[in-house]
Amino acid sequence: MTAEAILANTRSLDAADTTRDPQALADRIIDCLVHRIGKDQRAAKPHDWLTAAVLTVRDDVIERWMTSTRATQASGAKRVYYLSLEFLIGRLLRDAIANLGRAEEFDAALKLLGVDLAMIEEIEPDAALGNGGLGRLAACFMESLASLNLPAYGYGIRYVNGMFRQRIDDGWQVELPETWLAHGNPWEFERRESAYIIGFGGEVVGTETGAVEWTPDEKIEAVAVDTPVVGWRGERVNTLRLWTARAFDPIRLDAFNAGDHAGALANQVRAETLVRVLYPADSSPAGHELRLRQEYFFSSASIQDIVRRHVQYGNDIRTLHEKAAIQLNDTHPAVSVAELMRLLVDHHGLGFDEAWDITRKTFGYTNHTLLPEALESWPLPLFERLLPRHMQIVYAINARLLKEARRAPGMDDRAISAISLIDEGGERRIRMANLAFAGSHSVNGVAALHTELMKQTVFADLHRLYPDRINNKTNGITPRRWLQQCNPGLTDLIREAIGDGFLDDASRLADLRPFTEDAAFQERFAAIKRANKAALSQHLREVMGVRLDPDALFDVQVKRIHEYKRQLLNIIETVALYDQIRNHPERDWVPRVKLFAGKAASSYHNAKLIIKLTNDVARKINADPAVHGLLSVAFAPNYNVSLAEKIMPAADLSEQISTAGMEASGTGNMKLALNGALTIGTLDGANIEIRDHVGAKDIVIFGLTADEVAAKRADGYRPSEVIEAHPDLNQAISAIETGVFSPGEPDRYRDLMAGLREHDWFMLAADFPSYAEGQREIDRRWTDPAGWRAATIRNVAGMGWFSSDRTIGEYAHDIWSVR
Ligand code: 26Q
Numbered sequence: 165m166t167a168e169a170i171l172a173n174t175r176s177l178d179a180a181d182t183t184r185d186p187q188a189l190a191d192r193i194i195d196c197l198v199h200r201i202g203k204d205q206r207a208a209k210p211h212d213w214l215t216a217a218v219l220t221v222r223d224d225v226i227e228r229w230m231t232s233t234r235a236t237q238a239s240g241a242k243r244v245y246y247l248s249l250e251f252l253i254g255r256l257l258r259d260a261i262a263n264l265g266r267a268e269e270f271d272a273a274l275k276l277l278g279v280d281l282a283m284i285e286e287i288e289p290d291a292a293l294g295n296g297g298l299g300r301l302a303a304c305f306m307e308s309l310a311s312l313n314l315p316a317y318g319y320g321i322r323y324v325n326g327m328f329r330q331r332i333d334d335g336w337q338v339e340l341p342e343t344w345l346a347h348g349n350p351w352e353f354e355r356r357e358s359a360y361i362i363g364f365g366g367e368v369v370g371t372e373t374g375a376v377e378w379t380p381d382e383k384i385e386a387v388a389v390d391t392p393v394v395g396w397r398g399e400r401v402n403t404l405r406l407w408t409a410r411a412f413d414p415i416r417l418d419a420f421n422a423g424d425h426a427g428a429l430a431n432q433v434r435a436e437t438l439v440r441v442l443y444p445a446d447s448s449p450a451g452h453e454l455r456l457r458q459e460y461f462f463s464s465a466s467i468q469d470i471v472r473r474h475v476q477y478g479n480d481i482r483t484l485h486e487k488a489a490i491q492l493n494d495t496h497p498a499v500s501v502a503e504l505m506r507l508l509v510d511h512h513g514l515g516f517d518e519a520w521d522i523t524r525k526t527f528g529y530t531n532h533t534l535l536p537e538a539l540e541s542w543p544l545p546l547f548e549r550l551l552p553r554h555m556q557i558v559y560a561i562n563a564r565l566l567k568e569a570r571r572a573p574g575m576d577d578r579a580i581s582a583i584s585l586i587d588e589g590g591e592r593r594i595r596m597a598n599l600a601f602a603g604s605h606s607v608n609g610v611a612a613l614h615t616e617l618m619k620q621t622v623f624a625d626l627h628r629l630y631p632d633r634i635n636n637k638t639n640g641i642t643p644r645r646w647l648q649q650c651n652p653g654l655t656d657l658i659r660e661a662i663g664d665g666f667l668d669d670a671s672r673l674a675d676l677r678p679f680t681e682d683a684a685f686q687e688r689f690a691a692i693k694r695a696n697k698a699a700l701s702q703h704l705r706e707v708m709g710v711r712l713d714p715d716a717l718f719d720v721q722v723k724r725i726h727e728y729k730r731q732l733l734n735i736i737e738t739v740a741l742y743d744q745i746r747n748h749p750e751r752d753w754v755p756r757v758k759l760f761a762g763k764a765a766s767s768y769h770n771a772k773l774i775i776k777l778t779n780d781v782a783r784k785i786n787a788d789p790a791v792h793g794l795l796s797v798a799f800a801p802n803y804n805v806s807l808a809e810k811i812m813p814a815a816d817l818s819e820q821i822s823t824a825g826m827e828a829s830g831t832g833n834m835k836l837a838l839n840g841a842l843t844i845g846t847l848d849g850a851n852i853e854i855r856d857h858v859g860a861k862d863i864v865i866f867g868l869t870a871d872e873v874a875a876k877r878a879d880g881y882r883p884s885e886v887i888e889a890h891p892d893l894n895q896a897i898s899a900i901e902t903g904v905f906s907p908g909e910p911d912r913y914r915d916l917m918a919g920l921r922e923h924d925w926f927m928l929a930a931d932f933p934s935y936a937e938g939q940r941e942i943d944r945r946w947t948d949p950a951g952w953r954a955a956t957i958r959n960v961a962g963m964g965w966f967s968s969d970r971t972i973g974e975y976a977h978d979i980w981s982v983r
Contacts, residue, residue, distance in 0.1 A: 189273035248493035250299030254805030292327035310395025319466035322406035335779030358388035386465035485525035489980035495596035501603030640968035670967035700814035716755035721819035761803035820845030825870030858962035867931035883924035
């Protein structure tokens with residue numbers, strides 16, 4: 165079939181299912197229930213209905229999936245490959261039916277069967293194959309790639325246990341395994357035919373022909389498991405291909421027969437261990453061998469798959485970069501650079517220089533952090549033991565790189581050693597960021613400030629050597645999930661006001677600007693926010709027993725718990741506010757709900773302590789009649805994509821208060837502003853660009869700039885002086901450190917507070933006065949409801965640029981050279 169014929173076919177498919185007959189759909193759902201699940205309608209449990217609904221919509225998805233795949237094949241178009249160790253995709257049912265434009269039809273069909281669509285959506289497991297921002301970005305990008313009709317594959321790992329489930333026990337975080345596959349996964353297709361051998365360890369020998377042969381001493385099989393990714397309006401369905409592991413030699417019969425049953429199955433256990441868990445840390449890599457094994461396992465399988473596809477379609481290996489663009493989501497897949505080199509040189513017989521040229525034209529690398537301790541590096545002996553051939557390739561790349569660097573003007577020994585792929589200071593380590601940088605034609609940051617700082621700090625010397633390589637791609641979020649699906653009320657209101665254009669082009673949200681001062685529009689906008697807040701309150705009442713007043717200002721900070729994100733600054737300001745309300749009950753306080761949510765890495769002591777502190781502060785404040793109705797605090801457990809979908813539409817105030825220069829971008833900031841929250845934030849990450857797009861008067865900016873933070877650090881910052889100069893800050897810290905919030909264990913927060921007084925690495929004290937002032941500015945604005953509403957509407961109108969469609973459009977044009 166020609167590409168045109170296939171496209172015509174897609175269109176006829178569209179026409180074919182315009183039979184929006186709920187009864188016919190209900191019949192199909194029943195058919196699935198009976199014939200594929202084996203349940204009678206009367207015996208069906210909610211999970212059976214969920215599976216039946218998924219299988220029904222999946223049938224329609226599959227048709228489009230095949231059409232998309234065939235169209236790409238026929239056209240020979242270049243494909244985009246997004247390699248990521250994390251895909252935080254969340255639930256898929258609503259996404260699929262909404263993107264197919266069939267939400268109403270499914271709702272009606274299920275009603276005919278006495279089933280509530282919203283109820284079955286709620287029991288779909290939340291696929292949490294990621295930690296936070298980086299993983300969710302990968303999921304938004306997959307959706308936008310399909311929506312923009314770009315042929316793309318996501319590659320990752322099918323973790324059996326994704327991100328842990330968080331329970332709060334007596335205020336402490338407890339981590340429980342998340343069993344998202346407990347009821348099976350109706351969205352996925354195992355592709356046993358797409359399997360690759362992944363080797364570890366062993367030896368490398370030169371052969372007589374001068375070629376090199378690697379004989380691994382361990383082999384594991386990677387098997388593809390595919391999930392369809394439906395684009396907006398269902399025009400394209402792409403593939404998320406996650407690798408699972410199988411023992412190459414699953415059961416050693418000799419051992420089994422000799423009675424060593426456990427030993428016989430050891431290979432299978434070793435393989436399964438590889439894909440068992442997602443590493444639950446979003447920074448500070450611990451350097452575990454298992455993590456490097458995971459990285460190589462999925463990189464090797466993905467690169468083998470990409471090369472196989474290229475060759476199978478009759479292409480010359482030398483044209484790989486014309487048909488494939490591979491994007492590395494941070495350094496986690498950086499070993500892919502060496503893996504592609506290995507395949508090109510050892511398996512396809514290319515010369516090193518030619519292979520290197522193709523490799524660099526094929527890869528792009530996205531950096532998500534500047535924190536030096538968060539940059540991945542592997543001890544050289546470990547890397548060499550696990551991947552001896554890759555070690556040789558890294559040496560060869562390094563030799564070439566350093567030769568080039570030495571020839572460049574103005575490179576001294578310091579610069580050369582900073583550029584080197586091997587860190588020689590102390591224990592020798594391989595710098596994965598340098599490998600990714602050297603092996604890519606494009607290296608991008610995720611917000612303008614972050615990209616600028618990349619040039620000035622971590623990559624300063626590599627940037628001098630390759631001044632055209634670093635570029636910026638400010639992050640975005642998919643407006644389908646983060647506006648249309650999570651906030652149908654607001655979506656309908658916007659449609660009424662400005663028509664449907666914004667559904668296909670988020671920049672059209674700007675058409676809302678004429679409505680900002682419109683009193684009737686404002687009323688309806690506010691009523692929707694109020695209803696979303698009531699729904700969230702109801703939910704939190706059910707899951708944690710708190711009562712939150714929907715008429716109070718909902719002030720939310722939801723994100724991973726990290727010291728640089730400064731939840732502690734928010735809590736200390738909350739304590740200071742609590743004090744003030746108690747001391748001045750006569751003033752007109754704005755009723756506030758302080759809502760926190762987020763997970764702490766299991767090994768991150770201070771982050772876990774901050775969760776406990778939040779809960780301790782919440783307990784005391786919520787029980788104090790003196791502030792009743794004026795201030796309440798809640799920590800919502802188990803923050804994940806599904807909970808975020810409930811919180812974003814219900815927030816009035818978005819806390820984006822990281823120490824300037826430390827948050828690469830942030831994307832929660834975008835979700836909240838798009839749903840009509842005002843931002844209180846520092847000039848960090850994408851906050852700066854949010855200010856540019858919504859207007860400086862409709863965002864509250866406070867605190868030091870990144871330059872000022874750096875200057876203060878260099879000057880010798882003395883937090884104790886700042887703290888003593890600000891009685892309300894001092895008072896709040898003292899209360900916490902003397903056990904006012906932890907009477908049963910008065911010393912619980914001594915060290916945490918001592919850290920603030922002694923070094924305060926995250927400059928919380930330095931920013932406290934302007935932060936507190938910013939919060940009072942928020943209070944003043946809230947007391948002018950018309951002004952507040954206008955400002956939040958202007959935020960929605962200004963957020964179109966932060967659609968991941970815009971971001972992906974820029975990647976496609978500037979980095980991948982795809983249409
Ligand atoms: C690395 C090695 C070993 C174990 C874990 C890791 C690891 C895992 C996850 C390191 C980092 C992460 C995740 C980082 C992350 O989420 N970064 C965020 O990326 C967002 C998308 O670009 C940005 O908006 C955030 O600013 C950034 O913090």
